[in-house]
Amino acid sequence: MKTLLIVYHTGGVKTAKMAEAVERGARTDAGVNVIVKRCADAGPEDVLAADGLILGTPENFGYMSGMMKDFLERVFYACEGKVNGRPWALFVGAGQDGSGAVSSVERIVLGLRLEKKSEPVICLKELTPEILGRCEELGAAFAAGLALGVF
Numbered sequence: 001m002k003t004l005l006i007v008y009h010t011g012g013v014k015t016a017k018m019a020e021a022v023e024r025g026a027r028t029d030a031g032v033n034v035i036v037k038r039c040a041d042a043g044p045e046d047v048l049a050a051d052g053l054i055l056g057t058p059e060n061f062g063y064m065s066g067m068m069k070d071f072l073e074r075v076f077y078a079c080e081g082k083v084n085g086r087p088w089a090l091f092v093g094a095g096q097d098g099s100g101a102v103s104s105v106e107r108i109v110l111g112l113r114l115e116k117k118s119e120p121v122i123c124l125k126e127l128t129p130e131i132l133g134r135c136e137e138l139g140a141a142f143a144a145g146l147a148l149g150v151f
């Protein structure tokens, strides 16, 4: 069975609600083992054991959250060269922009040579049912891709 790891940080509620929706979508595929961890609780062993990775972060000061950066700093060298080609995706809880969080995460993940499988889901302003639906779709499509072996 394939394993999907969802790692996220939230300083409030928005990115947590998005993570719940991504998880809900992913769990619709019984053929995938879904693991959800906060950045503070996740480490390189989790990433190495996963077949795919979905990251979620708020945008803070035009960048990913400090906790997501800490997570990536802790896993980067332990995983570099060992996860090439594995799929990944991103969701961002932002106030009015989100692009700084996206570009900062993408730049680092590029160095891990993971393969981006979809455009990031970005929530600006209010969290709407439409955004939560897109998060669910992200999780479901990602899990299906893993289960079917098309990723």
Ligand SMILES: Cc1cc2nc3c(=O)[nH]c(=O)nc-3n(C[C@H](O)[C@H](O)[C@H](O)COP(=O)(O)O)c2cc1C
Residues within 6 Å of the ligand: 009, 010, 011, 012, 013, 014, 015, 016, 058, 059, 060, 061, 062, 063, 093, 094, 095, 096, 097, 098
């Ligand atoms: C310290 C701080 C810095 C922030 N900087 C940005 C920013 O640069 N761009 C933006 O769009 N939103 C910014 N925001 C707004 C957050 O991204 C937004 O409130 C988001 O919903 C937080 O997600 P969370 O509830 O999961 O923590 C900032 C919020 C905080 C607390």
